[in-house]
Amino acid sequence: MSSPALPPAPSSPSVRLTSPHLRRIIGEPPGPLSGFLSNLVLRVLAGLSRRSREVLVHFVGGLAHLLGIRRRVALENLALALPERSEAERRAIAKGVYITMARTALESLADRDRLPPHWEQEETVGQEAWNALQAHVATGKGALLVTAHFGNWETLGGILIQRGIPLNALVRPLKGAINLRIAENRLHSGAGLIYPRGAVQETVEAIHRGESVYMLLDQAIPSKGVFVPFFGRLASTTPAMAIAAQRTQVPAWVVMGVREGTRMHVHIEGPFPPPAPVEGKDVITEHTAQVTAALERVIRQHPEQWMWLHRRWKYAPPS
Template sequence: MSRSAPPPAPPPAPASPSIRLTSPHLRRVIGEPPGPLTGFLANLVLGLVARLSRGTREALARFVGGLAYTLGIRRRVALENLALALPERSEAERHAIAQGVYRTMASTALESLADRDRLPPGWEHEETVGQAAWEALQAHVATGKGALLVTAHFGNWEVLGELLILKGVPLNALVRPLKGALNLRIAENRLRSGAGLIYPKGAVQETVEAIHRGESVFMLLDQAIPSKGVFVPFFGRLASTTPAMAIAAQRTQVPAWVVLGVRDGARMRLHVEGPLPPPVPAEGRDVITEHTAQVTAALERIIRQYPEQWMWLHRRWKYPPPPA
């Protein structure tokens, strides 16, 4: 595998961030801020965590992850998911994967809060898996066109977005409305890294507008949604999945790339697949579902290689498909 060229200087923030820390739009994303006392205590703790050294963060992540697993916090959900998705693995192997998941999630949370050393060491010279796909994405962005980037709750998806911006890909991140001081801090870090935020209500239209401005959109495609989802195979079972990415691809006629950051010790490798051509209307075919299934299959291929890096704590198959 060839090594990526040194990255260009960090690009300016996307033109779209009409969303700022004090704007009502951001309030829709993160909810109302915590009360004065709760906010003070939360910010005190988060401020201390943010200043930890990389080595201290890693040690704390191992401790917190191990403690959460030992206490059984959503452990049953994780093991049930692993049994459904990876029945060929032994019970001991699935328990080991679950323990790795807890460490990954703890590391992701602590890294996402950090004020310094957020990026993995040597990121500017790290090898990319799927070099041809990565070069195709860079060439597409260099034309001034936006791209659709699909990822998952895998590795550290927050730092991955920052890394892509530093590598010259202007981003808008689709976010879900979550409340609390922790989510406020994460939203602040996203904006400081130069990312725009897109709220789920009206997300397809905002995505289309961002693409037309030459900005790429970063979208998580691995969570169950209760309504308006399409059911596509994921580890051999139908899973309710948002069609927003496929609809945006059809409207803009731009391709999609699957981009994940694979942890390798303290380092992180980009794993890129694509381009996946946009759906083309065809009589008698549900091209939106087909395109969503293509992208989901690419996510599954990478997750199968590194199952301890995906968030098995989420009930991915929570919603049953309608009767045939």
């Protein structure tokens, strides 16, 4: 079912800095030489036509795959997660991952004003869940929006903002001119930024202001993680989303941007109600597992669009 026409993007979106530590988020400014070279590369990328960008995407992605950059990690992950697939199928998926990552990187670095906004053509997969999210946001409270390193999560954030969801992105510290451009594009789209230190409290404050929080829930963390099933194996996962849901008593939704050719469909599931205390149960881990399972369902359908290059099962659960 097609979503309704989107409102026009604001001409001067407000810049909301949820975190007071902006310098810690975007890092120190690059030096003169590295800044000049980086800006030169970014200007060249911004001037490419869509067709030229696509040629570049396949060249860069194919080259990274050919050189074997983290290819062994990707194939090991795929063998663990998708043993039912043949080796040839897993190799084809791995190659597709490099193309996806190259495309995502190029789109994230290109001039924000030159990317063609085809968002109004996108469909919503899970219209009932989308309607529930809109109804919740209309009450004046924000929501917890969970995604993964899938498709182009940066563009997906922009789509949600265009659809009227005030958004704050939970980000890691970024360094260098390239990452600075990504942070600038996030701010230009109207998103606020939340720094990991103190993230739960800032998330709670944003929710009460009526702003939703957008976070990635598919990376291994070395400490303070909860272990939940992911493709049949326990994976260390941040409990921040579930803790924030419990403190704010707002539900979570899983949102994923599924690529189909030049389009991106918004796949949404939820709401996942906030965890309620139950004697003898670890409700934070249960809630995290429910949301992680929803991420897995989408990744299984389109495995070439997820970042298998990351060691998701790097940390073993306690004995």
